[in-house]
Amino acid sequence: MPKTWNLKIDSYFQAAPNCIIATAHVDTFPTDLPLEPNIREPNRKSATYRQIFDSVTTQPDKFFSRHSGITLCVNKIKPNKNKTELELEVLEASEGGSDGIINGGHTVLAFEQAKNYKYDLSQARVKVTIHIGLVEDEAKDIALASNTTTPVDSRSKVNARGDYKFIKQYLAQLEKAEDRKFRIAYYQNQSGAPRNAQCNVTHLLKLLYCLDRNKYNPDSNKRTKHPAGMSIPSQISDTERERLTALLPLLTHALWIEQRLYEIIQDHISNPRRKGVNDLASIDIRKTTLLPDSKYSFGFGAPTDLVLPIIASYRVFLDQDYKWILPFNEFAEDFLQHLWTNYFRKYLVSEKTAGNTVGTKISRNQDIWESLYISAQSYLNSSLVKMVNSGNQRQKLTLTSG
Template sequence: MPKTWNLKIDNYFLAFPNCMIATAHVDSFPIDLPLEPNIREPNRKSATYRQIFDSLTTQPEKFFSRHSGIVLSANIVKSSKTSLELEVKEASEGGSDGIINGAHTVLAFEQAKNYKYDLTQARVKVTIHIGLAEDFLQQLWTNSFRKYLVSEKTAGNTVGTKISRNQEIWESLYISAQSYLNQHLVKMVNSSKSESEAKVTQGRKGRVQAGKK
């Protein structure tokens, strides 16, 4: 059975039919969401993590405006005025939902909570892609990961060890992920604009015809 997680929110809007953006509370953000889809393993020693942690704990009320947010995928999202219920299918269930981008951020949330920081004023932007995870991971496999495996095997390297230690492959995957998501967002924006322009054009034609009568 797919598991469910709840996000406490101030507000949300449906950017497109399969993309939701919400302002979520950090103090109750679920830190156990699956990380399988995330491009990079979170690392407490990394500069990225330290910057996020410092920003969160020194001025939590400004975290929302200073942070790009978290991107995740969910199979189904049920919404109310104050919360979002995420149904997530993990890899063990044949799915691939979870955190796509933001593992360092979630790690910072976890550590700040462990150290008893007051996060009641902290908010984070959460972008939720509904039903996009399979296409997303297929894109990574086809365009980046599989090519790297083939090249490493040809070179006679131990694939697993090489991948885990090679920073370049993770950076490449990260860039590929961002590019893929951006392409989908651009397509959805253009589609929305086309529909809006068509409605405006139809409205103008209707007014012109009414004026002629």
């Protein structure tokens, strides 16, 4: 059932067939309108919010002339008899709509806070542009095109276009099937999602790209031999979505590799060779790290890209259809321990000894990607040889017993 809000106004006029512009009272402005069409959530700490709050609380009578206004999308509008109020009917996302605040989330938040602090806003007015009956794509288009005081990150724009929908749907299925809960930030200032970089949707995309053995294949003639220094597209095309959809079943494996690496690091710094000394570069024991699966939190900070070269080495074990050549559960743990013991731990220790930080430069270091990839090839070859020898031995035993 659609919800309704009442907007107290001084006046309004029909700017277009499906658009009304009104002069609204700030002190009674409904601050619980849904933010669904907006491309980011308001941030109380931002300069934009502080400027709006200061303006409406210090000189409320001048707010109308100094502020660009609020843009809404509603399903229907009904003026009262005296034309002093507009009844706004809103269809929320759960009802198949995309109504609510398109632009002006920081402004509405400032109104709410000013009311909570008992400021006198009776003289304050705000221009409100109200679009009626927009479909989802039209609302998103206006949200993307709206001028903002502070820049909107590309992730928020991709999300506003609905390009992350296929990822959200897949994770929702995983949550239900495996009784998991993911904490992923799809847009700027998203409430309920941590600011931790590992919980950013772009990090999930990087994990998937690392396992794309068809795009990143050192044995081919392509220039992109490793996903070193990869950039996330600002728009996910149909071709890109098709490729990522094929890779999505590997996401649980990539998340497992990351989680296990962090557990190994946690164990290493919890049992140091010298008490109180952390010998791993860029591992900060004063910070904490949250992973996308809400079960996993760790008592140290690490570069977001730390795990990427390791995950990328696992693509050696994938065929052209992104299927594992060996059963993942049979080799994944042993192979990770192999990489940690024989290469990765030594690399982090040597960088710490040299006084270097790893940071994001690890994702641009071609030598690391190449070394881990070669190590993976060697491990796979050894595993296949063992399987062949084991098969031959069983065959000999069968022949002998016959």
